[in-house]
Amino acid sequence: MNDSLVIAGKSYGSRLLVGTGKYKDFDETRTAIDASGAEIITVAIRRTNIGQNAGEPNLLDALPPEKFTILPNTAGCYNAEDAVRTLRLGRELLDGHPLCKLEVLGDPATLFPNMPETLKAAEILVKDGFDVMVYCADDPIQAKMLEEIGCVAIMPLASLIGSGMGIVNPWNLRLIIDQAKVPVLVDAGVGTASDAAIAMELGCDGVLMNTAIAHAKKPVLMASAMKKAVEAGREAFLAGRMPRKLYSADPSSPTQGLIGS
Amino acid sequence: MIQVTINGQNESLDEGLSVLALLQGRELAGKRLAVERNGEIVPKGRHGEVMLAEGDRLEIVVAVGGG
Numbered sequence: 001m002n003d004s005l006v007i008a009g010k011s012y013g014s015r016l017l018v019g020t021g022k023y024k025d026f027d028e029t030r031t032a033i034d035a036s037g038a039e040i041i042t043v044a045i046r047r048t049n050i051g052q053n054a055g056e057p058n059l060l061d062a063l064p065p066e067k068f069t070i071l072p073n074t075a076g077c078y079n080a081e082d083a084v085r086t087l088r089l090g091r092e093l094l095d096g097h098p099l100c101k102l103e104v105l106g107d108p109a110t111l112f113p114n115m116p117e118t119l120k121a122a123e124i125l126v127k128d129g130f131d132v133m134v135y136c137a138d139d140p141i142q143a144k145m146l147e148e149i150g151c152v153a154i155m156p157l158a159s160l161i162g163s164g165m166g167i168v169n170p171w172n173l174r175l176i177i178d179q180a181k182v183p184v185l186v187d188a189g190v191g192t193a194s195d196a197a198i199a200m201e202l203g204c205d206g207v208l209m210n211t212a213i214a215h216a217k218k219p220v221l222m223a224s225a226m227k228k229a230v231e232a233g234r235e236a237f238l239a240g241r242m243p244r245k246l247y248s249a250d251p252s253s254p255t256q257g258l259i260g261s
Numbered sequence: 262m263i264q265v266t267i268n269g270q271n272e273s274l275d276e277g278l279s280v281l282a283l284l285q286g287r288e289l290a291g292k293r294l295a296v297e298r299n300g301e302i303v304p305k306g307r308h309g310e311v312m313l314a315e316g317d318r319l320e321i322v323v324a325v326g327g328g
Contacts, residue, residue, distance in 0.1 A: 019328030029326060044327025047268040047320065048294055051287030059324050060293045075327050085297065089322050092295035092302045161328070188328075210328030 003234070005206050007183055008099060008131035008152040010069075012039045015200070016230040017071070017185065019210025023219065026062035032213055033063065036223035040069045042101055042208070044076070045090045070094055071133065073101040078114065080104060080121035087125060100125070101155075101187075101208075103135035111161040111188075115142050119149065126150040135187045138172040140179060147182055154180055155187035155208060158199060162211045164191030167198050177203045193222075193229035200233025201241070265317040274313060281308040284321075294323050 004011040018038040023029040033041055041063060049056060060070070072090025074083040087100045102121055106114030115137055125132050126149055133153040134146050143154045156176055159165035166189060167173065177184045183205035190196050190209045199207050207230055216222035262273045267283075274283065280303050284290040296303040297320040303311050313319075 020326040021328045023326060042328055043324040045295075045322050046325045048289065048292075048323040050267050050270070050321060051289070055288070058293055059326060070324065072324065073327055085300070088302050089295040089297055089320065090324075092304060093293060093322065093324060095305075208328075 003238070005183060007040075007133065012069070013037075014039050014227070014230075015206040015234055016196070016227055017042065017206055017208040018213060018223070018226075019073075019208070020059060020063065021075075021210050022214035026057055026059065028219060029059075030062050032219045032223040033068075035220045035227065036213065037227045038068075040071050040099075042071045042073045042210070043090075045072055045074075045086050045093065065094055065097075069099065070097075071099060071101045074103050074121075076105070077103070078105050078117070080117045080124065083117070083121040084124050084128075087130060088128075091130070098129055099131045099133070099152075101133045101135065102151075113137050113157070115139070118142075119145055122146055122149045122151055133185070138169055138176065140172060140175040143176045143184075144179060147180060151182065153183045153185055153205075155185045157188040158186045158195065159189030161188040163189055164212060164215075165189055166191050166195040167202070170198070170202055173199070173202050173204065190226075193225040196226050196229040197233035197236070200230055201236050203237055206230070263313065263315040263317075265313055265315075265319060267319045268321055278313050279309055280311045280313065280319075283313060283319075284308065289321065292323070294321055296321050 005015050014037045016036055016038050017040045018036050019042045020029050074086045077083040083104050104114045104117040106112050122132055122134055132151045134151045135155045138156040159168045185206040185208050186199040186204050187208040190212045196207045213219050213223045263276055265272055299318055
């Protein structure tokens, strides 16, 4: 079955996108990402040491852009200007590739997104030629605004970044999925495999996660679990679940031919 | 000597230094990084020709683990 995820005109076999933060070392990062099967991986953009520690290993040597689609993000930015500057640096770093993840935070305690600044940054970035995948609140109205601006994927939170609380408002996600003409990916909040499966069963086009894998007791095993959960959830969505009934009086085994009748 | 700010730190550099020469001096040339000078990207292809000037503010960044 050809069921690829298409973002900005490019097809991907995996609907699981993963972050590269919070791992013990680059070896564990690479092993977990290989186990997840993810093709799109997010990275942060930060100041390098300027000669104090020459020869320090580089993340992109462990995860070469020739093999993975690298999604530079703006994690840690609290206004549109910093986010735009960060992504212009990310584009230069990755030799001009335009796909990026926009994320503008509003509160350091909860990491809840700042939607006015997110909308402002999205406008500037789309005009500047970026393909913007955008982290946002699970607000269908603002999700629509981001789509109208020209974002290539809408990525509402399932719950707060790093919380592992799972899908706390499936109904808002459904509203966003039902109206969107671009892919909708849950970004943030997934805690374990069943959360990822539920997101996919709701009709999400993909799931982006980091902490759920990196902070599992066994990250590589959890990465493998997430791969299966996303695939299982996707297949269940496509298969179409049976309706929920309180009871049915319709057993799965024949009611005729019982012995002793 | 000129005074510049690199990644938020004040530094004294020789005059007539290009971005490329600075990167070479810090063993950063050829690495996967990006340079911004006074708010504008300096494309890789121009590192050799863009000369640093008094008061420049440079950001030199790399990709690190993130979500």
